[in-house]
Amino acid sequence: MSNILEKMQEDLYNGRAEEVEAAAQKALDKGTPVQEILNEGLIAGMDVVGRDFRAGDLFIPEVLIAAKAMHAGLEVLRPLLAESGVPAQAKVVVGTVAGDLHDIGKNLVAMMLQGAGFEIVDLGTDVSPEKFVETVRAEGAELLGMSALLTTTMPSMKSTVEALTEAGLRDEVKVIIGGAPVTASFAEQIGADAYAADAAAAVDTARSLVA
Amino acid sequence: MASNKTKRPMLKYLSDSHIEQIHEGSLDILENTGIKVELEEGLEALDKAGAKVDHQTGRAKIPSELVARSLETLPRKFAYAARNPQKDCLMEPGGQLYSRTAGSPDFIIDIDTDEWRAVTVADVLEIYTVMDACDGISILTAAFAQEWPKLGRDILMLREMFDHTDKHIHLRTDTVETFPHMLEMAAIVAGGKEPLRERPIVSLLEGHVSPLRYIDVMVNALLLCGEYGIPLEVCCMPMAGSTGPVTMAGNLQLLNAEFLSGVVISQSAHPGAPLVYAPRPMLMDLRTGFSLAGSIDGEMAAVAGVQMAHFYNVPVSVHGQWSDSVLDDGQSILEHAYTALMGAFSGANILVGAGSLQETLSISLAQLVMDDEINKICFRALEGFAVDKERLGVDAIARVGPGGNFLADPHTVQFVRGERFTPELFYRGSVEGWVEGGRKTFRERAKDKARTILKEHKPNRLPEDIAKALDEYVSYAFESLEK
Ligand code: B1M
Numbered sequence: 001m002s003n004i005l006e007k008m009q010e011d012l013y014n015g016r017a018e019e020v021e022a023a024a025q026k027a028l029d030k031g032t033p034v035q036e037i038l039n040e041g042l043i044a045g046m047d048v049v050g051r052d053f054r055a056g057d058l059f060i061p062e063v064l065i066a067a068k069a070m071h072a073g074l075e076v077l078r079p080l081l082a083e084s085g086v087p088a089q090a091k092v093v094v095g096t097v098a099g100d101l102h103d104i105g106k107n108l109v110a111m112m113l114q115g116a117g118f119e120i121v122d123l124g125t126d127v128s129p130e131k132f133v134e135t136v137r138a139e140g141a142e143l144l145g146m147s148a149l150l151t152t153t154m155p156s157m158k159s160t161v162e163a164l165t166e167a168g169l170r171d172e173v174k175v176i177i178g179g180a181p182v183t184a185s186f187a188e189q190i191g192a193d194a195y196a197a198d199a200a201a202a203v204d205t206a207r208s209l210v211a
Numbered sequence: 212m213a214s215n216k217t218k219r220p221m222l223k224y225l226s227d228s229h230i231e232q233i234h235e236g237s238l239d240i241l242e243n244t245g246i247k248v249e250l251e252e253g254l255e256a257l258d259k260a261g262a263k264v265d266h267q268t269g270r271a272k273i274p275s276e277l278v279a280r281s282l283e284t285l286p287r288k289f290a291y292a293a294r295n296p297q298k299d300c301l302m303e304p305g306g307q308l309y310s311r312t313a314g315s316p317d318f319i320i321d322i323d324t325d326e327w328r329a330v331t332v333a334d335v336l337e338i339y340t341v342m343d344a345c346d347g348i349s350i351l352t353a354a355f356a357q358e359w360p361k362l363g364r365d366i367l368m369l370r371e372m373f374d375h376t377d378k379h380i381h382l383r384t385d386t387v388e389t390f391p392h393m394l395e396m397a398a399i400v401a402g403g404k405e406p407l408r409e410r411p412i413v414s415l416l417e418g419h420v421s422p423l424r425y426i427d428v429m430v431n432a433l434l435l436c437g438e439y440g441i442p443l444e445v446c447c448m449p450m451a452g453s454t455g456p457v458t459m460a461g462n463l464q465l466l467n468a469e470f471l472s473g474v475v476i477s478q479s480a481h482p483g484a485p486l487v488y489a490p491r492p493m494l495m496d497l498r499t500g501f502s503l504a505g506s507i508d509g510e511m512a513a514v515a516g517v518q519m520a521h522f523y524n525v526p527v528s529v530h531g532q533w534s535d536s537v538l539d540d541g542q543s544i545l546e547h548a549y550t551a552l553m554g555a556f557s558g559a560n561i562l563v564g565a566g567s568l569q570e571t572l573s574i575s576l577a578q579l580v581m582d583d584e585i586n587k588i589c590f591r592a593l594e595g596f597a598v599d600k601e602r603l604g605v606d607a608i609a610r611v612g613p614g615g616n617f618l619a620d621p622h623t624v625q626f627v628r629g630e631r632f633t634p635e636l637f638y639r640g641s642v643e644g645w646v647e648g649g650r651k652t653f654r655e656r657a658k659d660k661a662r663t664i665l666k667e668h669k670p671n672r673l674p675e676d677i678a679k680a681l682d683e684y685v686s687y688a689f690e691s692l693e694k
Contacts, residue, residue, distance in 0.1 A: 053498075056498055059497035059498065060452075060495070060497055060498070060499075060500055061452065061457070061497065101420060101426065104450065104453050104454060104495075104500075104502075105500065107453075108453070108500045151317045151329075151355075151357050152361045152364070152385060155361070180569075180572055181317050181318070181572065198499045198500060198501070199499075199500050200499070
């Protein structure tokens, strides 16, 4: 691996977005294949971040800053990635369900998914089943992530799953749900594909669902 | 003459200059960053009072002079009245400490199986019954059954609460539509809107969204509580690291600015409306993202929040008995003991949290009973002891002399009662006695006490005519909600 990519990994780990961006450009200028920069610079860098986060050595804000740096590098590569036919990232629609304004967990999950390389369409809070369905369809999303923190708003997750079925989209999209009062058995009961207890689990689950 | 009582212990973190810095920083935030207000009536009240309001964006910038004016009209002293006037709780800065339970748990630890499960209607009635029976708990907070309908469950909750306690009732409400109905119900029990204003037998806690966002429900609560003269706990819970700065001081400063903006909205619309400062500084767990409740850091910040309340000379509620534990176990007991003692020593008026677990997501009857005991320990610790000539007993010591004993000395007989607190749930005997008693742990003894209460305690029910009037009102309220 080139020195540039090695240094890029280190900068990414430390959340230095400008350096990562410059390194991506430099590597391209030197003729490094775009796929190599992506895999051996950015993705490999994020893998180290993920490993240390899981080990408890890195904190969430540090992971989010690293993810930002990765995205700065990715922006440089994006036009070339499209040209060279590298498959686009899987799209995830996320939102907090109707009647619910709690968004800290949802934001965290969205940021961590983004850091893991997913493309995020964030619908914010108080999102109706219709809005979820419409967006999944319009965006061709592979995943739908819903968050609820109130027992009074959890039923809206069920309505959304039903609305997806009615719209004929249920087989096109995998549904992950989470939030403090949500449980794995509730997920099963309403026909969601998965439940995740926290943001890190949401990333692992999302990865396994699109694999 | 000097009092023979020892001093009230007062825990303080902030120096006068720290308090000044936090106050100045809060004013800067309100004047220059401002707040977002998502209800037009709130913006109008602010506009009229002299804030710089942009009705398009909902942004309001609040000049320091308006903050000062609003602080002046805040009442310093009012009651959390009770249906039974003997159980009134008087709120005044530096006054007596009362305990209230935490709000709206969703889950309960089943007393027989230890299973973590949804709260049912039967649980709600048991929860209120145990809360009512515990004399270390003065104020009851709402609990909801998951079986109740989504819209109007707060109305059903209040109906049951009125029938299960004659202590002060602290409300939770879900919607802008249901809250006026709940206030009407309170007026029925109090004997009218004016008697309710004089003796508010209910109060409310409501919060904005940190940072600095006043959603419709909160603005509505500030306005309606002002209109009815119902005390409102202004709940400020920025979470260090996510919805607030990660630093202790920065998060506290944001929290304080948020409290002040609540004061301004409330007092601009209804000068003299009773407010309670409710600092609930939260922390994001940096490894999982969860919000932390039982952390020592959070309790330290809350104590500092109480100091800010004292600086503004307003009544204050503090969280004590908060825990992150998922079970009523050693962790929850430890967390509840230190958060409660620190909260009690802060000089707050209300200690919040009895019975709660996972912050306030779940509840346990055993924990309620244990927390009743923790409350009594806190009250005892605040009470202190007397130091005077009689109690010092130089004569008695002379009488007994070196090598004697005090067992049956007149001084001992004179003071054998009243010098000590005797806990109810602690086992302090021999190993043999403990084995003979069935090797019961602290937790099992708490469960036994909760079961006994459920068997024996009879709450003071509502008089029949009032119960009937309430039922009629509840039917009417549901009809109008359906429309
Ligand atoms: C897509 O896949 C996935 C996968 C995983 C997912 C996921 C999605 N979403 C989340 N996860 C998971 O990943 C994250 C960790 O990595 C986790 O996310 P969480 O969202 O669980 O965790 C966050 C990172 C941190 N946690 C939080 O942000 C929630 C913390 C607590 C204290 C909380 C807060 C902060 C707030 N609240 Co509210 N609040 C409480 C909460 C108590 C608690 N212990 O949970 C809870 C949830 N609130 C409650 C209530 C009642 C309310 N709140 C309300 C308001 C608020 C604030 C605005 C003050 C604030 C929210 C600020 C915001 N921007 O979100 C009101 C409702 C407003 C509304 N319409 O939504 C109000 C109704 C109170 C009122 N009367 O005003 C309770 C719900 C009880 C019930 N009966 O349902 C509550 C349990 C506290 C309580 N007992 O009173 C996991 O769950």
